[in-house]
Amino acid sequence: MKSNKILMCALAVGAMIFAADKASAVLGVVNVSCVVLSDSNHVDVSVVPDVPGTGVYKEKIIKHAFNTKRVLKILADATGNGWFTNKASRLAYDPAYNEAATAWYEDEFENGDDVYGIFYVTNTISHDSYRLDNASTESKYWSYVEFDSMGGDWDLGFWDNPALGENYAEGYIENEKQDTYSSRVITHGLLYIHDNPYDFDIADYPSIIFDENDNAFTIRGLAVLQYSENSKNEEAESFRMRGTGDGYFFDSYDSYPVIKGIMEFKGKGQGEEE
Amino acid sequence: MLRNTVRPKFVFALLLPAFLVLGAAFLLKQHGGNAAKPPPVSESVTPAPVASVAPPPAPAPVPAATVSTNVLTPEQRQAAIDAETDRLQQWSMNDDPASLSNILADLANPEKEIRDAAIEATEQFGSTNAIPVLKAVAANTDDTEEQIALLEAADFLSLPGMDFSKPAAPKTADQMSAQAQQARKAYQNKLQKGAQNQNSASTTPPTANQNQADGSNQ
Numbered sequence: 472m473k474s475n476k477i478l479m480c481a482l483a484v485g486a487m488i489f490a491a492d493k494a495s496a497v498l499g500v501v502n503v504s505c506v507v508l509s510d511s512n513h514v515d516v517s518v519v520p521d522v523p524g525t526g527v528y529k530e531k532i533i534k535h536a537f538n539t540k541r542v543l544k545i546l547a548d549a550t551g552n553g554w555f556t557n558k559a560s561r562l563a564y565d566p567a568y569n570e571a572a573t574a575w576y577e578d579e580f581e582n583g584d585d586v587y588g589i590f591y592v593t594n595t596i597s598h599d600s601y602r603l604d605n606a607s608t609e610s611k612y613w614s615y616v617e618f619d620s621m622g623g624d625w626d627l628g629f630w631d632n633p634a635l636g637e638n639y640a641e642g643y644i645e646n647e648k649q650d651t652y653s654s655r656v657i658t659h660g661l662l663y664i665h666d667n668p669y670d671f672d673i674a675d676y677p678s679i680i681f682d683e684n685d686n687a688f689t690i691r692g693l694a695v696l697q698y699s700e701n702s703k704n705e706e707a708e709s710f711r712m713r714g715t716g717d718g719y720f721f722d723s724y725d726s727y728p729v730i731k732g733i734m735e736f737k738g739k740g741q742g743e744e745e
Numbered sequence: 746m747l748r749n750t751v752r753p754k755f756v757f758a759l760l761l762p763a764f765l766v767l768g769a770a771f772l773l774k775q776h777g778g779n780a781a782k783p784p785p786v787s788e789s790v791t792p793a794p795v796a797s798v799a800p801p802p803a804p805a806p807v808p809a810a811t812v813s814t815n816v817l818t819p820e821q822r823q824a825a826i827d828a829e830t831d832r833l834q835q836w837s838m839n840d841d842p843a844s845l846s847n848i849l850a851d852l853a854n855p856e857k858e859i860r861d862a863a864i865e866a867t868e869q870f871g872s873t874n875a876i877p878v879l880k881a882v883a884a885n886t887d888d889t890e891e892q893i894a895l896l897e898a899a900d901f902l903s904l905p906g907m908d909f910s911k912p913a914a915p916k917t918a919d920q921m922s923a924q925a926q927q928a929r930k931a932y933q934n935k936l937q938k939g940a941q942n943q944n945s946a947s948t949t950p951p952t953a954n955q956n957q958a959d960g961s962n963q
Binding site for chain 1: 827835839865868869904906907918924925932
């Protein structure tokens with residue numbers, strides 16, 4: 472029994488070291504594409520009979536598309552950074568430890584859960600970079616984008632509500648001779664992008680999306696989280712989530728279903744020395 | 746005397762029919778000889794085997810020189826794929842025809858990872874000009890999953906964009922923060938109230954006869 476306990480402790484410590492290590496700088500690009508349904512009145516608010524004089528009115532369901540360029544438009548309007556929509560701007564993500572978010576979380580819920588994940592907008596031509604949440608622990612925390620997921624070795628963003636789903640399946644390959652490791656976790660994920668920076672943490676406050684946002688949307692679904700590390704301590708992380716969600720857009724005063732939402736992230740970087 | 750006169754006539758009578766038979770036989774041999782020809786040999790009717798007539802088979806296609814001479818290690822190959830997917834990512838955020846052309850060219854790349862990235866890049870680029878190309882490539886693809894991805898991308902590009910407007914009078918940071926804080930408090934109160942109701946309900950579970958078969962709680 473004692474040896475079992477020692478083994479369990481060793482595994483737990485190993486998992487903690489691994490979790491901390493894999494969360495080092497692995498900056499990568501995020502792509503988003505969504506299909507949203509709305510009624511036709513969202514596009515044209517002047518409701519008139521289809522055929523004048525007949526008294527027959529129709530409201531059609533219309534599909535709309537939006538991609539990363541549209542996401543950058545929302546964020547450009549929200550932050551006042553027009554360069555977000557310039558050529559070569561991109562949404563970037565680093566699943567690294569987020570000190571400011573952790574400080575807010577500890578204060579809000581009085582527990583010691585760490586928050587991982589930082590979003591940026593970067594431009595490969597001008598080399599501009601803008602962090603999409605408050606990096607300072609001295610002032611009030613704010614955030615425009617979050618990716619919340621929890622399962623296996625992963626604990627990303629704000630995720631502490633079991634009602635949203637925390638079950639997962641995990642597989643891994645460890646090659647001791649070649650000193651390589653790769654793992655794959657399938658679990659729940661939630662991407663939330665919004666233009667009111669104080670309406671964050673949708674995992675703990677599910678209705679915050681409807682608070683003061685003018686434009687916001689979520690994608691919820693099963694996410695495939697992959698991690699690999701080679702013998703040179705180079706790390707690669709990738710997420711792919713395909714699901715559905717909510718779209719909330721100004722002038723509609725309504726929430727629309729996101730019937731197909733895809734979020735992809737691929738990042739590479741040098742792992743920290745253990 | 747009789748013997749002398751009859752003997753030449755008798756010889757003539759014997760020789761004449763003999764000459765006639767020989768002459769007839771000669772004539773028959775000259776003009777009616779085909780009837781005696783042997784039947785044609787069957788193998789001359791049967792066509793000759795194709796193999797013996799056809800030219801030698803063409804040699805197997807020779808792999809492209811680049812593949813045979815530039816053998817990439819798995820690391821080099823992955824690095825080449827990563828470099829191309831990075832380029833696709835950059836092209837996807839542009840809006841010029843050259844970038845679109847580069848993306849569409851990669852839809853036919855031999856590497857599946859690059860083709861997948863090219864499909865994603867067409868969606869991000871957001872040009873309806875890509876639709877016919879995506880459909881054409883889908884028609885020539887055997888991989889069902891890839892076909893679906895190509896057609897989904899074509900469908901995605903055919904949709905109108907969502908209109909994102911901003912209100913005329915934006916709120917100040919303090920206003921937004923205060924309202925968000927109110928919303929969080931309201932939600933926490935709701936949760937606490939729900940928990941209290943659950944606790945109070947759990948202390949008085951319905952008795953067995955209170956739960957009726959028809960679903961009505963009395």
